[in-house]
Structures are given as structure tokens and as C-alpha cells.
Amino acid sequence: MLKYVNTGIVFQEIPDEVTLAINISNCPCRCxxxxxxxxxxxxxxxxxxxxxxxxxxxxxxxxxCIAFMGGDGDxxxxxxxxxxxxxxxxxxxxAWYSGKTVIxxxxxxxxxDYIKIGPYIKHLGPLKEPTTNQxxxxxxxxxxxxxxTSRFWRK
Amino acid sequence: xxxxNFTITKRxxxxxQFSLDKIMNAIAKAFESVDEPADLGVISKILAHLDIHNDxxxxxxxxxxxxxxxxxxxxxxxxxxxxxxxxxxxxxxxLQKMQFLSEYMESVNAATGSKYDANANVEHKNIATLIGExxxxxxxxxxxxxxxxxxxxxxxxxxxxxxxDKLTHHFIYKNDETSLANYCxxxxxxxxxxxxxxxxxxxxxxxxNLKSFAGGFVNMVFMVSSMLSGACATPEFLMYxxxxxxKEWGLDYWKRxxxxxxxxxxxxxxxxxxxxxxxxxVYTLNQPTGARNYQAVFWNIAYYDKYYFQSIFxxxxxxxxxxxxxxxxxxxxxxxxxxxxxxxxxxxxxFPVETMALLTDEDGxxxxxxxxxxxxxxxxxxxxxFTYMSANADSLSSCCRLRNEITDNGFxxxxxxxxxxxxxKSVLTINLNRCIQYAVNHKMPYLQYLAxxxxxxxxVQLAYNENLKELQExxxxxxxxxxYINIGRQYLTIGINGLVEAAEFMGLKITPNDDYLHFVQGxxxxxxxxxxxxxxxxxxxxxxMIPAENVGVKxxxxxxxxxxxxxxxxxxxxxxxxxxxxxxxxxxxxxxGAPYIEHLTGGSALHMNLEEHLSKEQYLKLLQVAAxxxxxxxxxxxxxxxCNECGHIDKRYLKxxxxxxxxxxxxxxxxxxxxxxxxxxxxARQEEAAxxxxxxA
Numbered sequence: 001m002l003k004y005v006n007t008g009i010v011f012q013e014i015p016d017e018v019t020l021a022i023n024i025s026n027c028p029c030r031c032x033x034x035x036x037x038x039x040x041x042x043x044x045x046x047x048x049x050x051x052x053x054x055x056x057x058x059x060x061x062x063x064x065c066i067a068f069m070g071g072d073g074d075x076x077x078x079x080x081x082x083x084x085x086x087x088x089x090x091x092x093x094x095a096w097y098s099g100k101t102v103i104x105x106x107x108x109x110x111x112x113d114y115i116k117i118g119p120y121i122k123h124l125g126p127l128k129e130p131t132t133n134q135x136x137x138x139x140x141x142x143x144x145x146x147x148x149t150s151r152f153w154r155k
Numbered sequence: 156x157x158x159x160n161f162t163i164t165k166r167x168x169x170x171x172q173f174s175l176d177k178i179m180n181a182i183a184k185a186f187e188s189v190d191e192p193a194d195l196g197v198i199s200k201i202l203a204h205l206d207i208h209n210d211x212x213x214x215x216x217x218x219x220x221x222x223x224x225x226x227x228x229x230x231x232x233x234x235x236x237x238x239x240x241x242x243x244x245x246x247x248x249x250l251q252k253m254q255f256l257s258e259y260m261e262s263v264n265a266a267t268g269s270k271y272d273a274n275a276n277v278e279h280k281n282i283a284t285l286i287g288e289x290x291x292x293x294x295x296x297x298x299x300x301x302x303x304x305x306x307x308x309x310x311x312x313x314x315x316x317x318x319x320d321k322l323t324h325h326f327i328y329k330n331d332e333t334s335l336a337n338y339c340x341x342x343x344x345x346x347x348x349x350x351x352x353x354x355x356x357x358x359x360x361x362x363x364n365l366k367s368f369a370g371g372f373v374n375m376v377f378m379v380s381s382m383l384s385g386a387c388a389t390p391e392f393l394m395y396x397x398x399x400x401x402k403e404w405g406l407d408y409w410k411r412x413x414x415x416x417x418x419x420x421x422x423x424x425x426x427x428x429x430x431x432x433x434x435x436x437v438y439t440l441n442q443p444t445g446a447r448n449y450q451a452v453f454w455n456i457a458y459y460d461k462y463y464f465q466s467i468f469x470x471x472x473x474x475x476x477x478x479x480x481x482x483x484x485x486x487x488x489x490x491x492x493x494x495x496x497x498x499x500x501x502x503x504x505x506f507p508v509e510t511m512a513l514l515t516d517e518d519g520x521x522x523x524x525x526x527x528x529x530x531x532x533x534x535x536x537x538x539x540x541f542t543y544m545s546a547n548a549d550s551l552s553s554c555c556r557l558r559n560e561i562t563d564n565g566f567x568x569x570x571x572x573x574x575x576x577x578x579x580k581s582v583l584t585i586n587l588n589r590c591i592q593y594a595v596n597h598k599m600p601y602l603q604y605l606a607x608x609x610x611x612x613x614x615v616q617l618a619y620n621e622n623l624k625e626l627q628e629x630x631x632x633x634x635x636x637x638x639y640i641n642i643g644r645q646y647l648t649i650g651i652n653g654l655v656e657a658a659e660f661m662g663l664k665i666t667p668n669d670d671y672l673h674f675v676q677g678x679x680x681x682x683x684x685x686x687x688x689x690x691x692x693x694x695x696x697x698x699x700m701i702p703a704e705n706v707g708v709k710x711x712x713x714x715x716x717x718x719x720x721x722x723x724x725x726x727x728x729x730x731x732x733x734x735x736x737x738x739x740x741x742x743x744x745x746x747x748g749a750p751y752i753e754h755l756t757g758g759s760a761l762h763m764n765l766e767e768h769l770s771k772e773q774y775l776k777l778l779q780v781a782a783x784x785x786x787x788x789x790x791x792x793x794x795x796x797x798c799n800e801c802g803h804i805d806k807r808y809l810k811x812x813x814x815x816x817x818x819x820x821x822x823x824x825x826x827x828x829x830x831x832x833x834x835x836x837x838x839a840r841q842e843e844a845a846x847x848x849x850x851x852a
Contacts, residue, residue, distance in 0.1 A: 009739035011765075016772035018780075062741045062780045 002026075002077045003044035007055070009063065014095050014114055015136075015151045017065035020055055022047065024070040024078075029099035033122040039070055047071075049084045056089050065113070067095035075104035082111035113139050127152040164212045166247070173207065182220060185236040191229065200227055252289060259285055266705075266837035287448025291333040298332045305618040318615050325713045326590055326608060328706050330582040330650060331384045337623060337632070339385030340578030340645065341455070344395060346638040347375050349474060354637035355379070361474075365399040369432045373439045380444070380452035382634050386508075388455035390551075390575040393491060397484045398473055400429060409486035429487075430494050437495065441504050453829070456507040457551075457575075458488045460523035462514040466548035467575060489529060496538035500804050503797065505829050509540035514548055519782035531774035534791055537806030539830055541760065541790045544782050551575070576641045579648040579757070581619045583612045584701050586710050587678065588653030588726065592660055592719045602681055609649065609682055613689045613696065616647040620694055647694060648757050649682055650701035653710055653726040660720045665732050667745040675730065679754035686756065699757030700728045704826075708839040725843040728759065736848040740765075741780060749785025761789035762825055764847060766808050768793055794822035797832065 003025045010021045026042040034040075045051065055066065066085060071078040075098070082094045095114035103109060103117060116127070118134030125132050130153050137145035161173035179198055186193035204223035207216070217240055224233035255270060262268030265280035269288055299319070306315040321327045331338055351360040352375055362368040372392070380387045400408055404416065404425055412426040423431070443449040459467065461481060468479045498504060511530050514522045521527025521544075530542060543551065585608055594604035626632050627642070634640045654675065655665055663671045679698060686696035703710075707726040715721040727733050730746040738746075740763060747761035769777070774791070781789055796805040798812035799819040811818045822833045826844045833844055 009741050011740075011769045011773050012767060016770045018773055018776045059741065062744075062783070064776055 002047040002071055002074050002081070003042065004047045004051070005039060005044040010067070012152075013069075013097070014065050014067055014093075015138075015148065017093055017095075017114075018063050019065040019067050019095065020059055020063045021067045021069050022055075024068060026073045027070045027099065028073045029070075029119050031099060031120040034120060036070075047081065049081065049088075052081060052085060053088070056092070061091070063092070065093040065095055067097060067114070069097045070099065071096070072099050075100075076106040079107040079111055083108065086111055109145065110139075110143060115145065129153075161207055161209050161211070163216070164210050166213055170210065173211075175202075178202070178205075178216065178220065181236075182224075185224070185232050185239065186229075188235045188239070189231045191232055197227075201229075256285065256289070259288060263838065264835060266835060266840070269705075269837070281449070283443070283449040287450075294334065295332045298329070298335070301622055302329075302615065302618055305622050306615060309618055309621065310614055314611070314614060317611060321608065321611065325710065325717075326586055326593070327612060328584040328586060328650075328652070328710070330584055330701065330706070334384035336382055336384040337580045337645075338578070338582055338648075339383055339387070339453075340379075340634070340640045341388035341390055341575055342379060342578075342634070342639040343576050343641075344372075344375070344389060344391050344639070347371070348395065350637075352378060355382075355633040355639065362399065365396075365403050365428075365432065368396065368399040369436055373436055376440060376452055376454060377444060379634060379639060380454075381447060382632070385579075386453035386455055388457070390455075390457040392456045392507075393458070393487050394468060394479050394484055396432075397480065397487045398477075400425075400487070401480060401483055406480050406483055409483055409490075426490070429490065433491060433494050434498070437498070437504060437507070438502075441506050451506060454506040454508070456509055458492070458509065458511045459484075460511075460513050460521065460526035461485070462522055463512040463548050463551070467551070485526075492533055492538060492540070496533065496536060499538075499795075500806065503804070503823055503832060505831055508829055511540060511542045512548075512551055513542060513544050513778075515544050515546055515782040517546070519779040521778065521782075527775065527778060528771075531771045531778060534774040535768060535771040537768055537793070537795075539790065539792065539795075539825070541788060542778070542781075543788050544778070545787055546782075551577075576644045578640060578645045579697070579699075580623060580645045581616060582648040582650045582699070582701060583616055583619075584650030584652050584703075584706065585609065585612060585682075586653050586714070586726075587651055588656040588660065588710065588721070589714050589717075589719055591657040592714075595660070602677060605678065605681060606685075609685045612649055613647075613685055616649070616696070617689070617694065620647060643693070645695075646697040646757065649686065649696060649698045651679075651682070651698065652701055652703045652707060652728075653714075654678070654700070655730065655732060656711075656720075656722055656726055659722050665730075665735065665746075666738065667742055672750055675751055676754065683754040683756065697757035698755055700755060700759040702728050702760075704840065705837065708837070708843070712839075723843075723846075724839065727843075729761065730759075733764075733843075733847045740777070744777075744780050744784045744786045744789075747784075747786040747789065749787075752785070752787070758788055761786055762792045763789055764792050766793065768806065790825065792825045794824040794833075795830075797821045797823055 004022045005025050006023050008021050008023070010019050013019055013021060023036065023039055024047060025039050025044045027036075027039045030040060052066070068078050068081065078096060082096065085092060085094045093113040094111065095116070096112050097116045099119045101118055103115065109115065114136065116134060116136045118132070120126065121133050127134050127136060127149065132149070134149070135147055136149045136152065138148045140146050162170045163173045165171055179202070182198050182201055183193055186197075201220065201223045204226060205216070205219050221233055221236060224236060259268040259280065262280070265284050268280055270291065303315040303319060306318055322329060346354060347361070349361055351357065351362075351371070353360070355378055357374065357378055359371050359374060362371045376387060376389065404411070408425055412429075413424050415422050416425040416428045417423045440454050441451050444452055464479075464481055464484065471479055473479070492509070495504070495509075513527060513530060516522050521530070533540070585605075590605055590608055591601045594601040623632070627635055630636070635642045658665060658671055658674050661674060663674055665671060682698045686698060689696055703726060707728070708724065710726050711721050711724050723732075723734070730751050731738055731743050743761065743763060747759065752759055769791075793806070794808045796807060796809040796812070797803075797820060798815060798817055799821055800817040801812060801815040803812055803814040804823075805813055808822070809820070812820055823830055824833055824844065826833070826836050826840055833841055836844065
């Protein structure tokens, strides 16, 4: 089962959104140089549809987006939660930060508005670096995903 | 008197062996100075009166000698002895000043060197700032005397003593005791528009064109500021400027801003002439000022959306009978903000402090969409300014954070626009952390004890007000007489400091929770109760969370020395703990939302500290969050990077200079209300700034 350790309101992770980031534990990626070592173990509280309802109650319209940070141990579970969000709380965008290089076939991409893929590779750097291997995609009006990684490089 | 091995306490607190010879010598000298014979017998008689105990102070021995001389009937000798002591006291004061002078010269910057009222609004320390520092202790003494004399007359000696006791034991703090002038004001420039500066002691006549407006405005702000100890806000600045530009090139000048405006070889466009005037005014007003101890004048301006403009200037008439033109002003406001934001990448400009006034609807959206969007756009471009949001255009913050209810939007031919005038005559601050701990330690209900302190503060403020009235009656306050400031719209302010620390002492968690809210409302509600109780048709009180640039550090230090619980080295002016990284941005808006600030009638400012700039869409969302939570006054603070090597200024918060890669960098930030180099703040404030949590966003 998916578990999360903590949450935060973030701005840089998803462009133009005010995002509630949910940090999911039991991460199988184990990237060398990982900044979130504390998410490697199977710890935290169950991340269920009821937990999502609680977040929505707590933050209401103050946020515009919910992001699942990790969860590669159970991609189907993440996909189902995303589907639940869109169905029950359609006012929010849904994002996923995955550490895999390809999106699992168990996942229905249409349930997400933003998807980031790619492990953290130290010498290539994070999303902010133009040399990064990671990619951020945004769903367009016709359901395709466009690469918006360059949004992180501007300034 | 029995001679034993006593020690005495010297003036600097150190101990020394008691020496009878020294006392006999001093007495003999006093006799000598008035040619009075003194043999051992006479001196022994005097010595017999003395009651010497261990660790007695030098002062005490001398007091006893004075009395003994008089008891023995040597009145002339006693007088000489008293005068001799006075001379030495004065000598010691001069010596102290000389010591301060050399310490000041050695200190790292002007704010750290300042003994009283450290202020980062001084870039460099030099002979001019030193001249400003030296008389400060005399001003404090004079102000205390003026105030206690008045309190005695109005309420009796006991209350005057009580005031000094609470002051010297740091339960309360009198702000700006080093100045004689009343505190701050948001002025109307209408009297200047009609009559120039003659009424306030100047010699310039009313402005007649753009050139005389720009030059005269600067002089007028200098003059007004030299009669205030704090800020001077000119909320009509751009509205008047728009009027004079219109007179030059027609009301639709902004549609033709690219047209050539002068016949010089430079062939400047209308836009260039306007921005040249911006440059002249802004750069001049950011200069150190002679009359203010080499501080720049503390200058504030305001921007309005269409609704605020209509509410405040809807009934306004210029001397030629015309009304302000919104389309031109809207363009000019935007032009000024864009220009100022860009200019700040060239030079570190602190002033004007800008406030954007926006009206919102029930859903928290800006009613004037164009100006809501523009506000978010300017934040996303890295501009640093304050925003005031309200669901009714019935209040405004035009003077830093000072908020006022607009009860009178009417235009008057003597006072101009009514809604813009406000100000604080005087601020008296309660150290909540000490008061509450004192009450709890002495088993008193803390609200009951606070009520006594609050009541005292109101009486002291009324006494101050009487002194101010006396100054005015003698023609010493031309700003009031000439109508720049409306005395009826000026507040007496009760400041608060140490609220968060007091709550922590009570075991409360500093998060949005009911217990903390109840605590905050209990205290602020009590102050408001007294503010209303003491209000008359002549005096108004408000309550403000003071920025506490220097007293925040002092309170923490004093309280710690006296054994109180002090969780950090500086009491800040926020409802949250600055170094707490567990609170989200939304939590901070909530903690500065309507339920918390409800009774802060004088206002408070949320500084939303962020590490990185956000996008326009994100700022728009946060404006909406702020409006919904009822957080009516805030700014986003992202430290700007200044390279100490190549001088490059960057709007981002960086660890190294993007131009020359140097790591020798400084930051421009709002530690308190105004944007300044971190290195200009006092040492203690710099340390506090380094501990602050900037949300990684």
C-alpha cells in the first residue's frame, strides 16, 4: 500500500500551480545522491482516497494542484488515486513525480495533468539544469503530453 | 564611626578598598575652596555622621557627606561640595561621550554603532551620522522629563513614577524617544498645490508646471520629513504628477508617449522626459539628508486600482476645476513601477516604499482585473512592494503598514483628499513577553495585569498628546496648521512586541490553531477595548505590531538578562516564528488572516519570505488566498543579490554572482519594512536575518 511521510506547499515543482506535494515513501529508485533519503523506507501513513479527501478539506481552494512525489513501488496505486482525484475533486490538477525513465503500462496517463519522469543522476543535475536527464510533461487540451522541461531553465 | 576593612562600590561597578583618607581629603578640599578653616576636630565631627557599610557606593558616601556638612551648619562648604560633584558628573558624561565616539568609529556600521535607535536607513557612518548620535541620550532625558512633568500634572506623581518604573524595567518601550517630532504621517499635498511651501516656512510658490512640480516636490518632502521622526507618505504623488504632465502635453499624452517632446539635440520623447523626472525625484529622495542625521527621508507612495481611485479621488478637484484623469494615472502608475523595478537592477534604491491598493470581491478575486493581473505580473518580474487588499474601499494603508478607516472621502478646498491623510503621533510599545511572564510568575491572571499596563499606556499617550497640543498652540507644528496633516486623523499608537514569545511561554503551538487564536484575540481585543474607551472626539488610538527594528533585539536581550524565558534573540513582528520551516506559505497567510489581525487596527505587514520568484499565475493564486484569508497587508520578499566585487545586482537569491562568479556577495532584503542591504542592519539584526527561513517554494 502507498504511504506518505509528509506534505508541503510548493511552487517550483509544477509551473504556474500552487501545489500540495505528497511525499510518498518506500521508493524503489534509490538514486545515488538522493536528496530524500528518508523516503527509502516503508514508513508513514496510508495514502488512501480518504486521506486525499482530508487534504482537500484542509486546503480547499487555496491550492490548484496535488502532486504525488514518488510511488514507483505501486504505479497502479498512484494511477488509481489520480483517477479518484479527477473524478471526485475535478477542480484540482494532478501531477506525478516518477523516478522511472518510462511510465509503467499499469498507469493511465490520461489521469494526470503533469508527469515528471527520470531518476536523479548527479552529474546531469535536477530539472533546473539544462543538462538534466529528467523530463516534465504537461497534458495539452487534446490529451497529448508536451515537454515543458525548458520552463525550469528560464531566467 | 568604627573603622573596619570595608569595600566600596565604584561608579563602574568594581569594588575597591575603603579609604578614610580619601574622604577626609575631599572634605578638607571643600573647606579650602571657600576659605573656611578646617581642623581635624571639625572633620572628625562630620565623619561621625557617616554610616558606612560594606559595598557602599561612592554616590551614597558623597550624599552622606553633603548632609553631614549641612547638619553641622557648614552651608557654604556644602554648596561648594555639591557644585564640585556636579562638575565631576558633567566631566564624566563628557568622558562617556568621548568613549562612545571612539567605539562608534570602531564599529562595523552605523546601525551597530548606534547606542539608541539603531537604524539601517543609514548607509555609511561618518561625521554627519556621529553628530546625529551624540545628542540622543540628552533627547531621551528631555523627552522623559517633558512627559513625566505632564503626567504629574494630569494624573499625579504616582503614575509618573509608575511610567518610569515600567519603562526602565522594560515592560514598556517608548518609541522614537531620541526625537522631539511626532512620529509619521501620510500627508495631503493639497496645501502645497495651492500655496507652495510658504506656510511651512519655505519660500517656494505653488507648482505651475511639470518642472516646478518635480523640483518643488522634492523640497517639500524634505521639509515635511524634517518635522517628523518617522515616515512621510505622499499617496497623491503620481496623481498630481499626472495632472502636470497632462498640462504639458494634453490628457492623452500616454497614447503619444513616443512623440518627441523637446527641441534639444537629445530629442527626448514624452516618455523619456517623464522617466527623467522619475529619476530626478527618486534619486534625490534616496540621498542622505542633513536634517535627519544623514538618514534618507522615509518616503512612501501608493498605487490604486480603478475602484480605490474612484473612492478616494472621485470628488477631488484641481485648482483649475478639473478632475483627476484615471486613464492617464493608470498608465503613469504602471510606467513608474516598471521604471523603478528596472532601476533597482542598477542601484540599490530603498525609497519610495510602495503600496498597491486593490479591491476584492467575495471570492477573493480582484475587482479590477487589469490591476490584479498587473500586480501579479510585477511580483513575477521580481519587483518588491506591498499590497493592501480590502473588500471595501473604506480603509487604506498608505503609510508603511499604518492602516486607517476612510470615514471621510470628501474633498475639501483646504485639505484636499480626505481619505489619504493618516498617521501616528506617537508609539508606546508593550513588551508582551515580559508582562505576561511577570503576571504568571506572580500568580496573577495575565489579562488583568495587562489591563493595568494598557491603561497606563493610554494615560501616558494622552499626556504626550497634551504636550503636542502645546507645541501646536505655540506655532511649532506648521504641518498641522497648514493642513498637510489633519490632527483629527492622527492616531496615538499602542505598539506590541514579543507576542509569539509570550504564547510560547504559555505552552501554545505557533500554528493556525484555536488556542493560539484565542490567546491572540484575548490580548489584542483587550487593547482594542481600551482604545475605544479612551477615544474622544479629539483623540483616536490604534494598535500596531511594531516592526521593532532595534527594540526587538533589545527586549530579547533585557528579558534574558532578567531571567525570563526567551526562545530567540529577537522578537519579530509576525504571528509566526521566522525560523520555523514546518509552516507552509498558506499557514502564514492564515496566521496573518482576518481572525488574527482583526484587532490590529493600526495594521501589521506579512513579509512572505521566499527563496525564489514565482510565476504570475502563482502570484495571482496567492493574492486570492490572501484575500480569502483576510490577510490585508503583505509583501513577497525574495532577497536580491548584490555582488561586492563587480557591483552586479540580481533579482534572484543566489550564492554566487552570475556575472563575475564571486562569492563575495551581499543581499537586499526586507528584514523589516524597507528594502536595504543586509550589511546595513545592526549586527544583532543581521544574525537574526541569517536564521530566517526562506521557503524553498
